[in-house]
Every structure is written in C-alpha cells, then in structure tokens.
Amino acid sequence: xxxxxxxxxxxxxxxxxxxxxxxxxxxxxxxxxxxxxxxxxxxxxxxxxxxxxxxxxxxxxxxxxxxxxxxxxxxxxxxxxxxxxxxxxxxxxxxxxxxxxxxxxxxxxxxxxxxxxxxxxxxxxxxxxxxxxxxxxxxxxxxxxxxxxxxxxxxxxxxxxxxxxxxxxxxxxxxxxxxxxxxxx
Numbered sequence: 001x002x003x004x005x006x007x008x009x010x011x012x013x014x015x016x017x018x019x020x021x022x023x024x025x026x027x028x029x030x031x032x033x034x035x036x037x038x039x040x041x042x043x044x045x046x047x048x049x050x051x052x053x054x055x056x057x058x059x060x061x062x063x064x065x066x067x068x069x070x071x072x073x074x075x076x077x078x079x080x081x082x083x084x085x086x087x088x089x090x091x092x093x094x095x096x097x098x099x100x101x102x103x104x105x106x107x108x109x110x111x112x113x114x115x116x117x118x119x120x121x122x123x124x125x126x127x128x129x130x131x132x133x134x135x136x137x138x139x140x141x142x143x144x145x146x147x148x149x150x151x152x153x154x155x156x157x158x159x160x161x162x163x164x165x166x167x168x169x170x171x172x173x174x175x176x177x178x179x180x181x182x183x184x185x
Contacts, residue, residue: 002048002053002055002058003044003047003051003053004043004044004045004047004048004053004054004055004058004062005044005055005057005058005061007040007043007044007047008040008044008058008061008062008065009061009065010040011037011040011041011044011065011066011069012061012064012065012068012069014033014036014037014040014069015037015065015068015069015072017033018030018033018034018037018069018072018073019072019076021033022073022076022077022080023076025080027135027137027138028138028139030135031132031135031136031139034069034073034131034132034135035132037069038128038132041062041065041066041124041128044058044062045062059113059114059115060114063114063116066124067095067098067099070091070095070124070127070128070131071091071092071095073131074087074088074091074092074127074131075088075092077131077134077135082134082137083130083134083151084151086155087130087151087154087155087158090155090158090159090162091127091154091155091158093162094123094158094159094161094162094165097162097165097166098162098165101165101166101169102114105169105172105173105176108177110172110173110176110177111176112172117161117164117165117168119157119160119161119164120161120164120165122157122161123154123157123158123160123161126150126153126154126157126158127154127158129150129154130150130151130154133146133147133150134147
C-alpha cells in the first residue's frame, strides 16, 4: 500500500461524509470536505510521480475515487437545484459511459491500460472547479454570469472527453476483440 493509494482511499472515504453534509444542506462543511478531497487528489498524483510510487491499483483507484466523489456531488447539487440538470446529466452520463466501456473490455478480456488523457484531466479539473464554486457560493457570491460560463465550459469539456473516450474505445476494441467476433461491432 503506497502513500498515493492511502490518499486515494481517504478521498473515497470522504465521499459519504460529503454526501451527508450535502443532504443536510451544510454547504460550508461540504465545501471543506470537498476541498480536502481535492487536495488528496492533487497530492496522490504528485507523490506517485515524484517519488515513483505509481501502482496498478492506483491507476484504477484514482479515477474511481474521482468518479465517486464527483458523480455524488453533481447528483446532489443538481437535486438541490444548485447546478443545472443538463450539466448533471452530461457529467454522470460520461462517467457511466466510461464505466460501461471498461466493464465491456473486462468482460471480453480485452487488455486495457487505464491512463487519463489530457482532455480527461481537464474535465476533472473543470468539474472540481464547478463543485468548489457552487459550494462556495454562499461565502463568495459568484456572479450568475461567471457560474453560467463555468457550467457551459464544464459541460463542453465533459462532452469532448466522452467523445474522446468513445473514439479511443472503438480503436482499442478493433485491435483487441476476440477472433470469433469479426462481424461484431
């Protein structure tokens, strides 16, 4: 168990606390928990790279932790009418698409190396900023225009990332599908 993996597990364990705080409309507490979770996200990647502590487990756990944290946040913030439903649908759909793709590759025993692309990293950053800005609204009073711009940018980057993963997945599927599936899409 490496330090980055421990930080990733901490991020996963913080998610139920974040959910509880959001359900109880304690936005300041949720902001603090989300901020700490965001710091663990940055730290685990930094430590893994700088101290050569990358692991196969971490390659799977880190994006999973991000998805658990962000999907939970978007669903609850949408339910609370703090972010547009369209953005919730885009963010959750992208992650469901990625999860479905990974499970399909696993089911058909097609090798898959988990490596986030640049657009995926930008998506995660935009989604984290969106949640932070939304949760900090009572403290910072961000203008509606700035929030709308952030929501639109996050939605577009998220859709671009989803499309990117579809194209990469189709290419990997063509390379790795079992020989008995020649006519299978």
